[in-house]
Amino acid sequence: MYIGIDVGGTNLKAGLVDENGKILAAERMPLGEFQGEGALANSLVDLAEAILQSSGTDLKDIRHVGIGIPGAVAGGDVLYTCNIPMRNVPLAELFQRRLDVPVLLENDANCAAVGEWICGAGRGAKDFVIITLGTGVGGGLILNGKLYTGGGIVGEVGHMVIEKNGEPCNCGRRGCWEAYASATGLIRMTKETMNEHPNSKLWAVTLENGGVDGRAAFQAAEREDAPAKALCKKYVEYLGAGVTNLVNILQPEILAVGGGIAGAPEALLMEPLRDLVARECYPRHAGKLPKIIPAELGNDAGIIGAALLHRAV
Numbered sequence: 001m002y003i004g005i006d007v008g009g010t011n012l013k014a015g016l017v018d019e020n021g022k023i024l025a026a027e028r029m030p031l032g033e034f035q036g037e038g039a040l041a042n043s044l045v046d047l048a049e050a051i052l053q054s055s056g057t058d059l060k061d062i063r064h065v066g067i068g069i070p071g072a073v074a075g076g077d078v079l080y081t082c083n084i085p086m087r088n089v090p091l092a093e094l095f096q097r098r099l100d101v102p103v104l105l106e107n108d109a110n111c112a113a114v115g116e117w118i119c120g121a122g123r124g125a126k127d128f129v130i131i132t133l134g135t136g137v138g139g140g141l142i143l144n145g146k147l148y149t150g151g152g153i154v155g156e157v158g159h160m161v162i163e164k165n166g167e168p169c170n171c172g173r174r175g176c177w178e179a180y181a182s183a184t185g186l187i188r189m190t191k192e193t194m195n196e197h198p199n200s201k202l203w204a205v206t207l208e209n210g211g212v213d214g215r216a217a218f219q220a221a222e223r224e225d226a227p228a229k230a231l232c233k234k235y236v237e238y239l240g241a242g243v244t245n246l247v248n249i250l251q252p253e254i255l256a257v258g259g260g261i262a263g264a265p266e267a268l269l270m271e272p273l274r275d276l277v278a279r280e281c282y283p284r285h286a287g288k289l290p291k292i293i294p295a296e297l298g299n300d301a302g303i304i305g306a307a308l309l310h311r312a313v
Contacts, residue, residue, distance in 0.1 A: 001057065003048050003065045004307030006108060006299075007031070007040075009083055009135035013299065014047045016055050017307035021119035023300060025055035037078075037086055041094035048099060064102040066306030067091070068111035070138065072153040076105050079153065082170045083135055104309045106147075108132075108302050110155060112258055112295070113140025114147055114312045115305030120296035121256040129252040130295060131157060131243070133214075133259035136170075137178040140305075141250065147312035158182065162241045180238035183214035183261055190217050193231045201225035218264040232268050240276035247281040247290055258295030270294060 001024070005014045010031055015023040027050045029043065048065055051057070069091070071081030076092025092103040106114075113122070113130045122128035128142040137158030141148040148154060158178030159171050166175030167185070179185050190212050194202045201220045205228075206212045209219075217235065220228030243255065261269070274292050278284060295301060305312075 001061055002063055002307035003051055004111070004303040004305070005044055005047060005065065005067045006111065006302035006306060007044075007067065007069050007084075008108075008302075009070065012043060012047055013303055014051050015300070015303040015307065016051050016057060017304055019308075021115070021304045021308060023303060025051055025057075026303070027051050027054060034084055037089040037091065038094060040084075040086075041091060042098065044091075044095055045098045048101075059099070059101060062101055064104055064310070065095070065099075066104045066106065066111065066309045067095070068106055068108035068302045068306045070108045070136065072156070073105045073107055074151065074153075076103060078105070082159075104306070106149070106306065106309055107138070107140070107155060109138025109140040110147055110149065111140070111303075111305035111309065112138070112297075112301040113142055113155075113305065114309055115297055115301035115303070116256055116258070116295050117142045117305075118308055118311060119304055120301060121293050122254050125253040127250065127252045128254050128256070129246055129250060129290075130256045130258055130301075131246070132295075133182055133239075133257065133261040135182060135184055137182045137242070139246070142312065143250070147309075149313075157242065157246060160242065160245060162238065162245075177238070177242040181235070181242055183259065185238075186214050186217060186235055186261065187212050189231060189235065193217075193227050197227040200227040202228055214261050215264075218268050221268055222265060232264075233272070236269060236272045236276065240273050240280070243273065243292070244277050244281045247277055247283060251283050251288065252290050254291045254293065256293055256295040258298075258301060262294045 013028045016025040072079040078089040132138040139155040139157030161175045163175035167179040169176035
């Protein structure tokens with residue numbers, strides 16, 4: 001058995017996973033304010049120990065612990081994270097100081113790619129790409145049946161510029177895809193739309209939701225709100241710009257879209273996204289279009305992929 005841990009923007013999630021990708025037990029805890037790499041390592045160990053205790057599993061039955069980190073990693077080190085202040089941190093070593101078990105460290109979107117490739121939307125594909133739409137935009141690449149990691153800083157698809165001199169990004173550039181296609185970017189654009197249209201149904205939706213979130217634009221658009229429908233169209237255009245770039249460069253068999261936004265109504269998100277890519281991507285000239293579908297595993301993808309990293313390297 002394996003333990004997979006997914007380090008998210010707000011929560012740490014872990015699961016006890018078998019060789020078939022089935023989650024046998026799960027635990028989670030809030031990430032909280034970052035208190036340093038040592039404190040983070042201790043939280044990860046606490047989470048792993050909670051899994052062992054709640055499932056009645058002995059540490060000797062764990063082949064390894066896989067950890068997905070939202071940033072660049074190489075070996076057991078975190079090279080850099082954009083949304084958590086870490087640089088050149090030997091996280092695997094810090095973890096093993098308390099818990100003597102092999103540790104595999106990987107980018108969180110890469111873990112999601114492995115999970116979806118083995119157990120979800122990418123099953124059977126030789127070349128598979130996943131993008132994850134959350135606090136940022138992550139990407140994971142399965143190329144020729146293997147996870148592509150390069151030198152540890154690859155798949156950072158959210159940081160290609162799609163709007164020159166556009167919105168500032170946490171990475172230090174301006175106009176990154178992440179600044180427009182992430183849930184964070186959509187929330188920013190939703191607030192801008194609400195300020196421009198005080199009579200929009202976006203106001204009622206956000207009141208019902210208890211605040212502005214990544215669902216509001218699509219919920220208001222379903223109520224035939226014109227500003228919200230225009231916002232969704234604009235968002236899909238930004239999303240499609242990056243997806244088309246990926247299709248042109250990699251020509252995957254399957255491209256999956258994950259994250260909470262991927263659960264938006266098909267007619268407002270996936271259908272116009274497919275139409276845009278089919279209309280603009282270069283492989284269309286050869287009659288080769290990828291299958292563009294929602295990811296299947298939801299929040300479990302990163303946990304399963306982290307646990308089963310050994311099957312993709």
